[in-house]
Structures are given as C-alpha cells and as structure tokens.
Amino acid sequence: MKLTILGCYSATPRVNTNPTSQVLETKGNIFLIDCGEGTQVQLRKNKIKFSRIKHIFISHLHGDHYFGLVGLISTFRLMSRETDLHIYCPKGLKEVITLQMKLADSWTNYQLIFHELDSDSSKLIYKDEKVEVHTIPLKHRVYANGFLFREKEGQRKLNMEAVLENNIDVSYYRKLQQGFDVKNKEGKLIENTLVTKPGTKSKSYAFCSDTAYSEAIVPLIKEVDTLYHEATFLEQHKKLTTSTKHSTAKQAAEIANQAQVGKLILGHYSTRYKDLETFRKEAQTVFEQVELAEDGKTFEF
Amino acid sequence: MKLTILGCYSATPRVNTNPTSQVLETKGNIFLIDCGEGTQVQLRKNKIKFSRIKHIFISHLHGDHYFGLVGLISTFRLMSRETDLHIYCPKGLKEVITLQMKLADSWTNYQLIFHELDSDSSKLIYKDEKVEVHTIPLKHRVYANGFLFREKEGQRKLNMEAVLENNIDVSYYRKLQQGFDVKNKEGKLIENTLVTKPGTKSKSYAFCSDTAYSEAIVPLIKEVDTLYHEATFLEQHKKLTTSTKHSTAKQAAEIANQAQVGKLILGHYSTRYKDLETFRKEAQTVFEQVELAEDGKTFEF
Numbered sequence: 001m002k003l004t005i006l007g008c009y010s011a012t013p014r015v016n017t018n019p020t021s022q023v024l025e026t027k028g029n030i031f032l033i034d035c036g037e038g039t040q041v042q043l044r045k046n047k048i049k050f051s052r053i054k055h056i057f058i059s060h061l062h063g064d065h066y067f068g069l070v071g072l073i074s075t076f077r078l079m080s081r082e083t084d085l086h087i088y089c090p091k092g093l094k095e096v097i098t099l100q101m102k103l104a105d106s107w108t109n110y111q112l113i114f115h116e117l118d119s120d121s122s123k124l125i126y127k128d129e130k131v132e133v134h135t136i137p138l139k140h141r142v143y144a145n146g147f148l149f150r151e152k153e154g155q156r157k158l159n160m161e162a163v164l165e166n167n168i169d170v171s172y173y174r175k176l177q178q179g180f181d182v183k184n185k186e187g188k189l190i191e192n193t194l195v196t197k198p199g200t201k202s203k204s205y206a207f208c209s210d211t212a213y214s215e216a217i218v219p220l221i222k223e224v225d226t227l228y229h230e231a232t233f234l235e236q237h238k239k240l241t242t243s244t245k246h247s248t249a250k251q252a253a254e255i256a257n258q259a260q261v262g263k264l265i266l267g268h269y270s271t272r273y274k275d276l277e278t279f280r281k282e283a284q285t286v287f288e289q290v291e292l293a294e295d296g297k298t299f300e301f
Numbered sequence: 302m303k304l305t306i307l308g309c310y311s312a313t314p315r316v317n318t319n320p321t322s323q324v325l326e327t328k329g330n331i332f333l334i335d336c337g338e339g340t341q342v343q344l345r346k347n348k349i350k351f352s353r354i355k356h357i358f359i360s361h362l363h364g365d366h367y368f369g370l371v372g373l374i375s376t377f378r379l380m381s382r383e384t385d386l387h388i389y390c391p392k393g394l395k396e397v398i399t400l401q402m403k404l405a406d407s408w409t410n411y412q413l414i415f416h417e418l419d420s421d422s423s424k425l426i427y428k429d430e431k432v433e434v435h436t437i438p439l440k441h442r443v444y445a446n447g448f449l450f451r452e453k454e455g456q457r458k459l460n461m462e463a464v465l466e467n468n469i470d471v472s473y474y475r476k477l478q479q480g481f482d483v484k485n486k487e488g489k490l491i492e493n494t495l496v497t498k499p500g501t502k503s504k505s506y507a508f509c510s511d512t513a514y515s516e517a518i519v520p521l522i523k524e525v526d527t528l529y530h531e532a533t534f535l536e537q538h539k540k541l542t543t544s545t546k547h548s549t550a551k552q553a554a555e556i557a558n559q560a561q562v563g564k565l566i567l568g569h570y571s572t573r574y575k576d577l578e579t580f581r582k583e584a585q586t587v588f589e590q591v592e593l594a595e596d597g598k599t600f601e602f
Contacts (some may be wrong), residue, residue: 012376013342037372057365061404063375067368071338074364077311082432093526099400103393105443142406278324 001026002204002300003226006042008267008293010210010232010246013037018295019064019270023048024133024149024205027130030118032056033207039068040075046296050079055126057133058089059209059251060144066093070100084111088125088133090143091116117145117164117230122220136220138211140245146208148220150253154199162195203301206261209268212241213251218258225301227261228293230268231279249279253286263301267293302327302452302504303601306525307343308445309568309594311511311533311547312365314338319596320365321569324349325450325506328431333357334448334508340369341376347597351380352471356427358434359390360510361445367394371401378409385412391444392417418446423521425480436523437438439512441546447509455500458602463496504602507562510569513542514552526602529594531569532580538571551579554587564602565586568594 002025007018019036023046030052032039043050058066066089076085085108087093094114101107115125117135124252129152136146155177163176168190172182177199181192206221209230221227232246241247247255249266256264264287266279272278276292283290291299303326308319313385320337324347331353331394333340344351359367367390367399377386386409388394395415402408416426418436427434430453437447456478463478469491474485478500482493507522510531522528533547544547548556566589567580574580577593592600 011379013372014340015342015345038314038371040341041314041316041339051444052360061401063372063401063405067372067375068338071314071364074368078312090404096397096400096404099397100362100364103391103397103443104364106363142404270321280408 001151001205001225002047002048002298003205003265004229004298005267005293005295006039006046007036007295008269009295010268012271013064014271016295017040017271018251019067020059020209021068022207026149026203026205027128027151029055029128029131031133031149034059034065034070034209035067035072036064037067037071038267040072043072049113050076051081051083053085054083055086057147057207058087058093059138059146059207060140060142061090061092062210065210069093070097073097073108073112074104074106076110077106081110084113086113086115086126088115088147089118089143091118106283118143122148134220136206136208136217138208138217139214140210140212144210146206146211146217148204148206148224150204150224151202153202156192156196156199159195159197166190166195168195179287205301208255210246211249212245213255214257215255218255221255221259221261223260223262225262226265226299227256227259227263227266228265229255231266231283232268232270234273234278234282237272249282250286253283253290256283256289257287263289263291265291265293265299302450302506302526303345303599304529304566305349305599306345306568306594307340308337308569308596308597310596311569313570313572315572317596318342318572320368321360322369323508323512326352327450327504327506328394328429328452330356330429330432332434332450335366336362336368336370336373336509337365338368338372341373343596344373351432352382352384353376354383354386356387356389358387358448358508359394359443360439360447361443362391362393363511366511370394372400374398374409374413374461375405375407375412378407382409382411385414385598387414387416387427389416389418389444389448390520392419419444423449435521436544437507437509437518439509439518441511441513447507447512447518449505449507449525451505451525452503454503457493457497457500460496460498467491467496469496506602509556511547513546514548514556514568516556516559519556522560522562522565524554524561527561528557528560528564529566529568530556532567532584533569533571535574535579535583538573550583551587554584554591557584557590558588563590564590566592566594566600
C-alpha cells in the first residue's frame, strides 16, 4: 500500500497547507479519501493520474473535507471522462453536487454514482477481488465515518521440496495455494501447512478523521498495519476537544496502543501550532511508532 | 482604482494558474469579483485583508467563477467575523450555500445577505456616497452579469482667486463645489464654471466575463476607463465560440473599440494556449490599449 498525503491540516486552506485529502494506492486501485478545497491542484502536484481515480470516500460534510469535490467532478467532465465515478459519502452530498450541476446546466458524461451512508455501525461498502473497504463510525459534531481498507489474504506459497517429497499430483497445486488439505498419489491426506508457506501478508490501512477520542473504534481497527488518526490538538488544549469533538495527539496514540496497530500517522493539525514535532513527542509518551503526516509526503507499507 | 487579478484562467485550477477572481479597490471599498476555487489562498498570497471584503459579486454559476465562495464564507466564520457580507449573484446560489451550511450544521455568526439577480436589463445593485455598481447583462450559456463600477463625480474645486474677485459670500462655497451657480454679495448671478475647476475625474471599471461577443453591452460600458473582457479563444478557434458562448481576443477588442474605453484588459484564457502575447497581438489589430491579465498582477487607473 502506498499512501500520499495531499493535505493534512484542519480548517482553512492556506498558502502552504492544505485541508484533508489523501490517496491510497493498493492492488491497482487509487482510492481518494476526502477532498478539501484545492485537492485537484494537489493531485496535479503529486502527479496522480486523474483518470485512475474511480472511488472517492468522503468522511463527513465539513467543508475542509469535501469543498474540493464539486470542482474535481467538474474537471473530470471537462477532461471528457467516460469512466464511472463512485462516491461514498454521508447522505446529503448528492443533493449538493446535483444542485450545482443543475445551476451550471453542466452534466457529466460519465456515470456519477453516489453511495450515501447513514448507518451508525460498520458496513462493507466496497469490495473487489483483492480489497475490501469498511466504514468506521466516528464520533464527531456531524455524522462521520472513517474507512478501513483491507487487502484480502494472498494465496499460500508452495514449499516445492515438501510438495515433491509428499508425492502430490500437480493438479492439486491450486487447491494447496488456496489453503486446502489434499490427498497425495497414494490417497493419504496431506495437511496444507506441511507443504505450503504463508503468502504475502495482506495489508490494511485505517483512516480516522475527524473524531473525538472513541474507544468504540478499537475493535474495528485492531492490528491494522497503519492507522491515520486525527490529532487536531495537543493535550495543553484538551478542553477544546469537548465542544469541537476532535482528539489530541496523546488520545490518538492511546487508540493506536489499544488497537495494537503497526504504525500511527498523525494529521489534521490545528494551524495554531508551529512545530509539528511536539505532536510526535506527545504521542510517543504512549505509543512508539508515530509518524507525522505532511502535505506531499508518502508512506509505503 | 486598483485592480488585483487573483485568477484569470478559464476552466480548471492548475498548479500555476487560477480560475476567475479579482479584487477592485476604490474609495475605501474592497470589492471581490468572482470567486473560483482557491480564491482564499490567492487573497492570502496577495495580502488582501479578509475583514475588508464586504461585497462579493458573482457573475454566473459556472464553477470556475464561484466554487471558492463556500470555503471563503466558511473561513470568515472560523475567523469569527461579525461584519455583514453582501453577495450579489444569480438566483440559486443562496440555496447552494445554505444547503452546505445546513449539512455541516455550521452557521455564520455574521449576517450573510444574498442579493439574487434575475433581470435581463442593467440594474443598479450597489451604491454608497462614492461608488455605484450596475449589472451588465452578458450573453452566455447560463444567466450571467458583468459589473460596472463607477465612482461618483468628485466635487468641483474652488478657484479662490476668481471667487474672491467675484465677491461671493463664504456661505455659498459648498453650493459652488456642488456645481451650482450662486448670487454674489451684490445679487449678481455668477456662473459656476467661472469660479470653479473640475474636481478629480471619477473612474470607472467594467468587468465582462463570461460572454459571447455582444454589442448590446457597448452603451453600458461607453468610455469606461478600464474594461476587463474575456478572451477565452484566439480567432483560429473562433468556431468554438458559438457553442461555448465565449469570445476571441479580437472580438473583445472590437467591443473595446466600439465603447471607446480607455484600456482593455484581456483574461479568461483557455489553457490550450501557451503564449499569452498572441492574445495581445490579435487584439491590437483592432484596439491599441491592450493589457494582459495575469494571476497576481495589479492595475492602477
């Protein structure tokens, strides 16, 4: 999986910082997650091919997470796109976009398919042969979801030495890769794990922004490889999290720790802070593997 | 008058070019004209104080002229603005903005006052003691207006030598400045122009984008000091103006020539062209005083 941060600051776009948007590349898919104002320019800067984006996931309807979407949809139209575009988003966004297209008397040639979400429990919203996406219900001022991207388990690898030793016919190799026990040429049942090794480990990524501290998400993101969790504030401003329903860096780390994730990426920083390293330091008092999101930064895992 | 071009390219925002937006400073006002995506960042780059913007004029509801507005309104809210904000725009925009505020459950503390326009004839839409703004109905694919900003005539200046010579009482000086003839101490009527000189010449600016070639606007913009007229295409692509309802550089110059304006500024270039000088050259075959808009460029007149 390759994650490109297009924007990771809260609130308003500024000259050198962008509101939330990121791109996850996995198994041939390019998933766009959130789409703050200026996202299409950030996509260009980061050389992401517009035509490869087929699925856009919008966490919630605060402007810093979606005000760039209508412009991107419009640009796709101007580029004569023909491929379907799927948008997974809270209920209401379809009306916003449709109203603006109607007023402009400009409709897309391509299919624009909204998958509007309103459930408070985790749902499977996308799957193909290699990847599944589930929602992660978050705790915010308005209805909000994070998203869990999980690659399906890869096939097991044959241990050829053991396969030959056990005298298994070649027609059973595929069954072995799929994890089944098979009979050998003598009719003896051979246990799969004796003759195969685990395949490539499947990767997982959880995006959780915006949200107040919520232990309810821990079971959903258990042991993911990488967790992006918002850290709008530092503990010194913890009292602000009550009304704003945001988290501190330390709270993000507590969630990462409880969920035993591989790595925690912090983002959605309030622009009141000048030095992002203080976010890392605060989080590392609770959880060691902390990375800082920055506009234009990529992470591979 | 001082005009700052924030963005002057058509269609989509790109890394180094911005969609339409400009700021006109005149007589203490800061008028924002159109507001494509990224306008708030362009305002910051050009050091325009957000709090001084009280009137925003939106020409039409194609995205490259207004997709930045909802974000700007939202940023004003985050900055705890309290001053009223007036928006002059085609009918429909109020619904777009209100719907998005409703979905975000985020309402402005300041008064947001929409002046929705739907007339096909020129209307006075703003006036204060020093400036008036009229609409300029344009010819485009959707309902569109340009805007004419005209400073009111300044007071006449007293020619003190002549005033004293004509024995006019000091209580009549204000009448003289306002242009009236007055009686002197001997009861003789003194013609105003004998004892006063013209005041500062009042300036005028006309913004006309987007529009097809339309001679109907000529009487409305007659002899303005500066005309910004869209020039999306060059004559080599003139056939595209029919369906898109845009103009060529030469057509813009023809309008400037018929209206006998002081200066023509071209903008709203299609991004297909690499060399903007070709726009100037084409326009100058018809009209001499041509300037090219560029993002970040200012014009004083």
